[in-house]
Amino acid sequence: MASVGADTFNDLVERFLGQRLPDTLADQIDWPALAPDAQGFILRLLGLMQRSFCPATEINAQMIWLLATVTPAMLPSAWGGRIPPLTSQGRHRKLDAYVTHQAWPSGDGRPIFIDLGCGFPPVTTVDTAKHLPDWSVYGVDPSFSRxxxxxxxxxxxxxxxxxxxxxxxxxxxxxxxxxxxxxxxxxxxxxxxxxxxxxxxxxxxxxxxxxxxxxxxNPIRDYEAENLNFIKSGIQDLQSPPARLIRCMNVLLYFEKEIREAMLTAIANLLADDGRLMTGFNHPFGIYARYAVYRKNSAGMVPCEFAFGLDNLRPLGTGPWVTLAEEDQEAELLADLTGAIRADRKFWNNFNTHVDTLQAKYGICTRGDDGFPQFTEGAQNAPPHALLEKTTALWHEVDAAGYTDGAIEALGRAGFTAWKNPVGDIAVHPPEGSLPTI
Ligand SMILES: C[S@@+](CC[C@H](N)C(=O)[O-])C[C@H]1O[C@@H](n2cnc3c(N)ncnc32)[C@H](O)[C@@H]1O
Known part of the structure; x- marks a missing residue:
């Protein structure tokens, strides 16, 4: 990433988003003191915010805290160059439900599910094996420790x-x-x-x-079950019988585009005919999800769906703009789609006001006179899980009020083929060239 020669974080916010933040927010990020990868992270984040027409007034104290403290500790440089094996229980619950909602051919024997880059402790793979008792589930990761x-x-x-x-x-x-x-x-x-x-x-x-x-x-053996096994391997070295479904979440985004595409080719070779790949990014508890579904056919492996959670439209955190390498096509597509929804005034004005109203009703935050969100005292002192429970309830209420359908209609007006997928996320047919075809 080329140097941007900015003196302060606020200079950058102004350059990308056309408006400065209150100093109380901006001064918490000591831009020159940040490591190069943390600076790269922030530059890409601001670029994606700009691409999604998100104004500076969406930046809030939680985002600043994440950028100043949490993000630097999650980056591979803080882990001695290793990709953190972090995962969390329940993170892929929605994706597990997505699998059960699909119509699968009745074949011989148990279908194979591979969780590539499952992390340790492999709690999401354990969740999946319980959710899919009729499948053979394999958790695969090169970093299982001895x-x-x-x-x-x-x-x-x-x-x-x-x-x-x-x-x-x-x-x-x-x-x-x-x-x-x-x-x-x-x-x-x-x-x-x-x-x-x-x-x-x-x-x-x-x-x-x-x-x-x-x-x-060999602590990984403790997690094995009748339908669950673990293999220590990277994507490119894996030998396995053809899989009906491969999940590869929160892995590919760590790699440069060329390596990502080589990994996608290796994944295509691991899939059975008509097998599917689900790949993308989400946060713990499955929030801020964006994922692509690819399908293998005689011509190769093609992206047939790109989906994302409604919470990406008005995040309190940095989730929608998290990238770890340049040219993250899924993040770029999400920015284009959320930008199209934001630009649809017919939808956006009501939606935006509704989210503001609910954030106030749930005691999360209110807008200050300067237009920036102010967290309530209760929210500032609440444990993280209490805030998560409130935001989860808020997004259920926004969905129940018809705003997922409204966002889908806005995408339709912008020329996308969009629908609500079986687990309630906003889905589109990926425009030509937006995601790789293998
Ligand atoms: C952030 S964790 C994601 C864990 C889990 N998939 C999730 O979504 O919660 C990323 C994992 O990718 C693994 N990984 C790194 N390089 C890999 C490769 N070449 N093939 C497969 N997994 C890899 C890391 O060891 C790490 O456990």
Whole structure:
């Protein structure tokens, strides 16, 4: 990304969105002090906001907090260059429901579902295997660790085959800001316990526990079930029987376009005839979802649907504009679609006012005299899950008031073929060239 020569974050906001933020918001981001990848993230975010005709007045304190603190700790550079294995239970519940809503041919044997880049602990794959008991589910990831060491509070560190520390996780704080002290204490604990661990065969799970600490070998085996197995592999090296469905969520966006396309080609080769790929991005609890559905046919693998959640239209967080590499075509398509909806005054004015009214009614935020959202005191002090519950209820209410249908009609007026998909998201037929055909 070329240098933009901006002095402050507010200069950039003004350059992209034509308006400055209140200093109380903008000054929380120390632009020159940010690492290059965090700067790249923000530049792409502002570019996508501009592309989606989103005004500066949608930027709020939560977005600024995310940009200043959470985002830098989620980027691969904060993880020593590794792609964070983070996932969360329930994240793909809607996508699991999407699978059961499809008409599938009745073939021989159990259909195969592959969760590519499933992360660890592989809780979304476990969710899927429970949701699809008649399928054979495989969780695949190159970064399954050989050893995991838990402390009494459930915090854990992962170690490779050579016993070297890889990363640390606290269930209460799933970010990577591990201090040297934490790293050293887990490493020395590992060195103490390891000699007592029954030596595992290649894939065997063994355990040694002492004083509230538990060291496990091949911890991934603990998650296996009658219809669920795990394979340590990257997308390009995977050998598997033809899959009816591959899910690859929150993985491809980490890679440059050329590598993404090579990965899509590898995925096409793993699919059965008429098999499908679901790929995209979402946040924990499935919010801010955007995903493409591809279908394999005799000509190759073609994108047949691009879908997104209604919450992308008026986010409180940065979700719709999160990208980790240049030329993220799904994020660009989302920006174009939300831009088309925003430009449709017939829909947008009512919708926008309705969301403002509900945000006030739910005690989340109100608009200040300067037009910027102000979080209520209750929302500022509420635990994150309470705010999430309120926003979830809010979006149910917006949907029930007919605004998903209204957004779909707005896309129709803008020339897109749009519909509500079986799980209630806004879907379009991807315009020619907007997503790769393999
Ligand atoms: C952010 S996690 C996503 C986890 C899960 N799919 C989800 O949506 O919650 C990204 C995962 O991609 C995995 N990954 C990285 N490179 C990969 C590759 N070449 N093939 C498959 N998975 C890969 C990482 O190890 C990491 O566990």
């Amino acid at each position: 050893y995991v060491l838990y402390d009494a509070e459930g915090r854990y560190a992962c170690f490779n085959r050579e016993g070297q520390f890889q990363y640390f996780q606290s269930p209460l704080k799933p970010l990577n800001d591990t201090t040297e002290a934490v790293r050293n204490s887990f490493q020395s604990l590992f060195d103490d316990l390891y000699p007592h661990l029954p030596s595992p065969h290649d894939h065997e799970r063994t355990l040694f526990a002492r004083d509230g600490h538990t060291l496990l070998s």
